[in-house]
Amino acid sequence: MTTSILLVGVGGQGTILISKILTAGLVKLGFDVKMSEIHGMSQRGGSVTTQIKYSDKVYAPNIGEGEADVIIAFEKAESLRALPFLKKGGTMILDEREIYPMPVLTGVAEYPHNAIDALKAACPNITVIKAAQTAEELGNIRAQNIVLLGALTKVLGLDGVDWKELVAEYVPPKAKELNLKAYDAGQALQAQKTNA
């Protein structure tokens, strides 16, 4: 069985870094892995999508609508945009962080502040993690991605690899301590949600 994970966010949120860490861990666990990221113009504050698939053998690298087992959304409006990609019975973990796109900033479009209510009404497996807020409390909002990585590895039940060692390897040395705390916080937040 192939597991398909979709990471969505806004350029600059660090989706690609945690995709790299996750992929490295999956390789260590002996899976065939494909990770697909589309970048280019999306670096400039646009929507960013990274797709990871793992199994004994993976063919196509990309994930279609209704095919994602897990979606991790780094931003509220992006979680709404990603919903059609979620498989029936799949799980979405989202951060309630709001980043306003230009049409909202200029007043041309409305921001969907009530997205979480709409998502919960449409889908049973929606988990909200305050990753950005947690990262900010720990010292830097940029560690939001590692909080979400902690939650993601918990959801996927991927044991047998030292994720914190990988986090330490991939983040800048001066941000190591903060990111290790962020990873633990993500694991704990997800554990609370699962037990609740």
Next chain:
Amino acid sequence: MNPAIMSGDEAIARGAWEAGCTVATAYPGTPSTEILENVAQYKEDIYSQWACNEKVAAEIAAGASIGGARVLCAMKHVGMNVAADPIFTMGYAGVNGGMVIVSADDPGCHSSQNEQDNRLYAPHAKLAMLEPADSQECKDYTIAAFELSEKYDVPVLLRVTTRVCHSKSLVELEKRDSVAVKQYERKPEKYAMLPGTARSRHVIRERLLEEMEEYSSACPYNYEEISNGAKIGVITSGISYQHSREVFGDSASYLKLGLTYPLPRKLIKNFAEKFDTLYVIEENEPYLENAVRQLGISCVGKQKLPICGELNAQIVRGALTEASIPETYKTDLAAPVRPPVLCAGCPHRGFFYTISKNSKKIVPVGDIGCYALGVAAPLNGFDFSICMGAGLSSIIGLSKALEQQGDSRKALGMVGDSTFFHSGINSLIDVVASEANVIACILDNSITAMTGHQENPGTAHNLMGLPSPQVNLVAMVKSLGLGEDRIRVVDPLDLDAMQKAMDDGIATEGPFVIITKRPCILIKEVARQNSGKHCKIDPEKCKSCKMCMKITCPSLAFVGGKATVADPANCTACGLCMQMCKFGAIEKVGV
């Protein structure tokens, strides 16, 4: 050794290194850019260089190959149009050291102005062609491309697509092959491409392609994958193979094509005979399908599959099977579009605000680069854009057409520094020589920004991390013969200076050049200098006039009837919004 996880681009770079390549060159362009960036890490063994454009890159490669070195030359699909001239001639001349040309195509136009299918170049330019389907094949086929190039005396086109370039998968690493650089010998009968040489080389090329077609049917890159009892046969190549396997699994048999020019006609015939139903699954043009049909074989291809756009498993499934679309979740609440925008602090923003303010007096024309983002409302920074360099040449023709219909607006074109070095310089030569009544703008942000900060002739260091001479852009423009009164060099974030330059440009009959100079705020050194600085708006002083919102800065928001710096972490305190505010409500913090 453990397998490494690599993108297609990284694997091509690795393949070049393992194959004993000693020279590599490219012009940056998504999705090809990371190939040369990764080659640069092997600088002990490979000389690598950003060329100022793809034609120059292909010519550097031609010289290296004739000289005896194994050479890699990478570009995005539209870059191959620029490089086509030397590439077609090298198709006749052939090689000495193996020559591999990488064309990175962009089905779906993720970051391109078209989705042309460069497989069609192979038969046209008489190049051999390999199409890898994942990162392992990217590495293996790059090595094979060098070997085939030398064996059949032909440049080899390694054709990849965005999804192959930017997907990561496992790659087995090997050691570098110690291939010596071949002796250079004078051979004008082969390489001095005058009519007589060309006529004889053409005959030789056709013969070698025939020989190579024999090989194509017997080579390890074209093979059948037969599933027991399968009634469907699929002929496919590149990423489409992965989509096909995803959809049909073991319910079909496959002819997986890797060497796709010359095509293995014998192998295709043999495969096709085994099946009642034959699908040809490929992205964009019916390249394989046309070849299959030419053999008198009926098949299903583009009558069901789209020519436009990137393919995925669901599109293939929907087109060729009865399978239902997977169920998913839906909600009526829609997410607002999130278009990419000029960064907070981007120097182009001041330029585009000035353009928007003068929209009644000018007709602005864009080009390829970050400044393409200036087209969006409300800045409406330009009316049309075509290709690299056209920003400065199309305005010559546009100025004539405007004049002929009595439109008094002045044509204004723009290119970035890298685009100026790429081909904008040629355009500007004609602007000056034809005395065109235009304003030519060069937006110099000291880097090739859109593709992720590659060095260019204007930067003080090169791809290999060594200091390099800086081509002086301003001196270059002056050397074309324009008087000082027709050239302005301004800071684009100084709105008064920008407007003054624009006024002068509009008032001056004939060619006028505006060079905006300020480095990209994402350059590490610049980012470090701006660290901790941001603007702050005093809500007491804000009169809610929304003037600051007109510059469309992503750090600003209008919340609860007041303008505010909503994202101080991204704000660079560039001060553009301060210049917009008549009430002195905005101040810089941390400066």
